[in-house]
Amino acid sequence: MASPENQALPTQDIKLLVLDIDGTIAGKSNSLSKPVKQAIAAAQAKGIHVAIATGRMYRSALRFHQEIGSNLPLAAYQGAWIQDPNNQKIHRHLPIAQELAHQLLDYFEQPQWRSLLSIHFYVNDELYVRELTRETKIYAQRSGITPIAVGDLRQILIEHEPTKILALCDDTEAIDLLLGNLRCQYTPAELYLTTSVATFFEATNPAVNKGAAVRYFAEELLGLQRNNVMAIGDNFNDVEMLEYAGIGVAMGNAPKNVQAIAQWIAPSVEKDGAAIAIKKFLLS
CATH class of the missing domain: 3.30.1240.10 (Hypothetical Protein, Haloacid Dehalogenase-like Hydrolase; Chain: A; domain 2)
Structure with a gap:
C-alpha cells in the first residue's frame, strides 16, 4: 500500500478516468459535491474520458452519469449491464443462470x-x-x-x-x-x-466485474491500454478495476484490504477525496 506522500506515478498517459459512485464520489448526502463536479469537468476539459462503474442499478446510477456529462456508456450491476444512455444501446448484459x-x-x-x-x-x-x-x-x-x-x-x-x-x-x-x-x-x-x-x-455472472467493464471501455470502445486508465473506488467490488488500471486509487474510507492493492490512497469521500485524487494525477 502506498501513502499519499511518497508515491510517484506516471500521469501523462491517462485518457480514461473511471469512477465508482457510493463511497467514492457520493457520500452520506447521496449526491456529488461541488469540488468533485469541478474536478471531473476539468479532467474532461483536458480531453480525458470519464465513465462510471457501479454496483447500482442502471436507473439508479443514471442521474450521476448525466450529472458528470459522460460520453461513454454506463456500467451498472458491477458491469453486468452496460448501456449507453445517449442512444439506449445495451452493449453488454450478462445475467445469472x-x-x-x-x-x-x-x-x-x-x-x-x-x-x-x-x-x-x-x-x-x-x-x-x-x-x-x-x-x-x-x-x-x-x-x-x-x-x-x-x-x-x-x-x-x-x-x-x-x-x-x-x-x-x-x-x-x-x-x-x-x-x-x-x-x-x-x-x-x-x-x-x-x-x-x-x-x-x-x-x-462469473464473467462480470468492474475490471472487465473498465477493460471493455478502454480497449474495445476507446482503443486504449491499461496504462491509459485511472480508476477510483472504495470497496471490494472495486478491486478488479483498481488492479486493471494504470493508476488505481482507493478512498480513505475503503477497507484496509482494498487500500492495500491500490497505488494511492485518497482522503475519504466526505473530504472530497476523489476530487483531490483527480487534481493530483490529472490536473497538476
Whole structure:
C-alpha cells in the first residue's frame, strides 16, 4: 500500500478516468459535491474520458452519469449491464443462470438465513423482493427505486434470469460468513461473489466485474491500454478495476484490504477525496 506522500506515478498517459459512485464520489448526502463536479469537468476539459462503474442499478446510477456529462456508456450491476444512455444501446448484459439463481435462493431460505436476510432480485432493471423489509426500504430510498414485492421470488425465475442478486443484512459478520460459505460452494467460474458495502452480499455472472467493464471501455470502445486508465473506488467490488488500471486509487474510507492493492490512497469521500485524487494525477 502506498501513502499519499511518497508515491510517484506516471500521469501523462491517462485518457480514461473511471469512477465508482457510493463511497467514492457520493457520500452520506447521496449526491456529488461541488469540488468533485469541478474536478471531473476539468479532467474532461483536458480531453480525458470519464465513465462510471457501479454496483447500482442502471436507473439508479443514471442521474450521476448525466450529472458528470459522460460520453461513454454506463456500467451498472458491477458491469453486468452496460448501456449507453445517449442512444439506449445495451452493449453488454450478462445475467445469472436460472439454475444458479434457484440454488442461491434455496440457500438464503434456509432457517438460519431466512430471518436475517433481505433478498433482492434485479430483472430488466427492476427490483423484485420477497417483502418490504426495513433494510429494503432504506436501500430503495437511497437508490430512488420502487421495489416490487412478489412473495415467492421463484415466480420471477420462471421466465427470467436476474442481472444481479443481492442479500442485505445489518449484521456485517453474517454477511462475511455468507460470503465465505458461498465462496466455498461456488468457484469464480460459476459465480462472481463480492461485497460493495459491509452489509451487502452480491452475486453476478462469473464473467462480470468492474475490471472487465473498465477493460471493455478502454480497449474495445476507446482503443486504449491499461496504462491509459485511472480508476477510483472504495470497496471490494472495486478491486478488479483498481488492479486493471494504470493508476488505481482507493478512498480513505475503503477497507484496509482494498487500500492495500491500490497505488494511492485518497482522503475519504466526505473530504472530497476523489476530487483531490483527480487534481493530483490529472490536473497538476
